[in-house]
Amino acid sequence: MVFRSEEMCLAQLFLQSGSEYDCISELGELGLVEFRDLNPSVSSFQRRFVSEIKRCEEMERILGFLLREIQKAKIAVPQEDESPLAPPPRQVLEIMEQLQRLEMELSEVAKNKDKLQRNLLELTEYTHMLKITRTFIHSRSRVSLILTQPLYEEFPTMETDSATGSTGMQRLGAKLGFVSGLIQRVKVEAFERMLWRVCKGYTILSYTEVDESLADLDTGEISKSFVFLISFWGDQIGHKVQKICDCYHCHLYPHPENDEERADVLDSLRTRIQDLNNVLHRTDDYLRQVLQKAAESAYTWVVQVKKMKAIYHILNLCSFDVTNKCLIAEVWCPVSDLANLRGALEKGSRKGDATVPSFVNRIPSSDTPPTLLRSNKFTTGFQSIVEAYGVGDYREVSPAPYTVITFPFLFAVMFGDLGHGVIMSLFALWMVLTEKNQNKKRSSNEIWMTFFHGRYIILMMGLFSIYTGLIYNDCFSKSLNIFGSGWSVKAMFTNQHNKTVQTNALLTLDPNVSGVFSGPYPFGIDPIWNLAVNRLSFLNSYKMKMSVIVGVIHMSFGVVLSVFNHLHFRQKFSVYLLFLPELLFLICLFGYLVFMILYKWLAFSARNSSQAPSILIHFINMFLEFNLVGLISQTGMQVFLLLIAVMCVPVLLLGKPLYLYWQQRGGKGLRRLNISCTALQFDFADVLLHQAIHTIEFCLGCISNTASYLRLWALSLAHAQLSEVLWAMVMRLGFKVTTEVGVVFLVPVFGLFAMLTVSILLVMEGLSAFLHALRLHWVEFQNKFYHGTGVKFLPFDFSQLPSVFEQDGLL
């Protein structure tokens, strides 16, 4: 990552026909350049290489079907580490053929399998039906006259009527017919009711549920069916029954006449079912074999087709030159990569068939190039959080290298806890050490991927939190006493015997008494403050002042960075008319505030604590009271600083517009800039308005932004208090129980403490501090110098292209 974005140039590539495919393939592998669309007015259906793209899409369709079948059969697709290169056009036809053959084979096998399964289902249903109607017949013959319907007792003759599929029996001149079959469970009651209404009692319906649930092939759902047996008298009733059965989609099967026939049919059915099962198994095995073989090359094909399609898209962006023999492409290329670009073109030309090599030609351009900032795996995270605000203008100073340190630092100021910092660092360290495995796994859980992409950010945040935790002397809300406290209780209370201590619940240590305070704790906050009741009085004052100091320094740093922008864009006047007034305004007012803070810390001690002034009152009085008496005294100096600050405002407001106006009118000594200035459209009112907005924003912003940095105090206070509450209300309870039960009781108490620490203090507070630190960067720091209105450089790179199949989860 660098100070500012890289220098880019516009280049023209002349690709000889015959080698253009290979050249672009090379460029795609390297990811060097960004192609510009030279045919913006042409619709995508009229472009040159539409048929090739259609072919690629056809192949992708077949590959999608193939991958879905492979996934259904639960076969894993092996992925290679090295991605294969894009295939040359002659290999494309081979792949296309292979894919089409596979598709045909698979669909045939699938069709056959479907037919076999349907057959199997029918036979199974028939078997069930036969078995169950057997019980009907036998039970019915033993049933007494409970039923009001007349029952048949004798079967004189039987004739099979194959046309209606029912068996007829002669009895008393009327023909007794049987219809048997299967019906779905949900339709049974309606079926019965319909039969009753239509046939008016000339039918007997008996049905039972089938134990096994069968799959309905058309819808694929598994449902329960009922076997039914209808016995009826008369032909017409027979027709009506037939029609009703058709209406309710029943599966009808011929009813056997007697038991021997039934047994014969059952036997034959059994053998047929066995055969069918065999065939089905074999079909499954064959299908699996085919899919296994296809799975081996599936990944290669997917990558090859993806690369091919991308290359043809790029070729569509190019235009043909006059002689129609070579393609012209316009690319944005970083100046430092021009040599690599030439090398890639040479390599591509060698692979291709062209006699003349392709070459590159740099052309001047007045368009703004896109912004490229190179980053490694560590800095990518920080780069992305800066770019979430806005991609920098071309060749603008980038805040990203500073964000690497200041962002975790500001986070840690708000999060400062040693124990929590250690946990966060360990978590991030684990993610960093196992990053190779995680990259291979490519999980689809978005939240986890977000955390994983920010692993270096979290690591830095954790490490800085350890440091600030040591300074705040806060480890799970307890303080560490490493060096020995600087406050002495003995020295305060030796001469007073135990009476004073006994009678008063709260006593204050007075630093004026000799021996009580013997020097500041060398590293961080003194551990005695953790035991003190008035702890927050001291800490609040300390943290608020610390926040203001950090804030003013951070903002001044931002203003200083704007100098580099002014100098680069050759606006030296901006240094005097923008940067200087801004810096003076900031320093004279808020730099003075910081000075007052430091002075009060150094000059006033417990001896003259009664005279120690309140900084805030002093600062406000600086604006309200104008006392010109005595220029050398403090009031005098304050007036002087205030005057400087106030004078900066009109300079900031009017300086730049007036200067530009004077320049346009042809100011002395600026003859050579005359031409460029008149070429520009100079609108005085526009510039003045712009500058007025900027002035108001800056001056009011100074005050509000400085106050905004007080969130550093607020969040660290919230974190410390939450931590203390958690300890006092959860962990202390576990320690209070002193018997042996206490040991056992401590285990769930610790579990609860750990869970609440992670969920509330680490996750919630962590996200909150992250957000606030981000806001401080984006608003308070970056609006001092950063514009962020640029376009990002998106190179043509195969590894950056998303794969449709990966998104569907098929690969």
Next chain:
Amino acid sequence: MVSHSLALPMICFTTLWALVGVVAPFLVPKGPNRGVIVTSLILTAVCCYLFWLVAILAQANPLFGPQLKNETIWYLQYYWE
């Protein structure tokens, strides 16, 4: 209750962070990441030194002392001294 001076920690930590922020940038090997590493070292030194400095200056001349419960005072009398 240990007697702490202001001068000793001041010298120690100033030299420490000066080493990190001023000397270490010259020891970074040349490579594509040199700029980032040098910037990071300087910024770390500045931030951490500033933070430590503010903490110690805020306690150098305390205007008031800690207010303790009498149980704490008993405990500290016998345990810390």
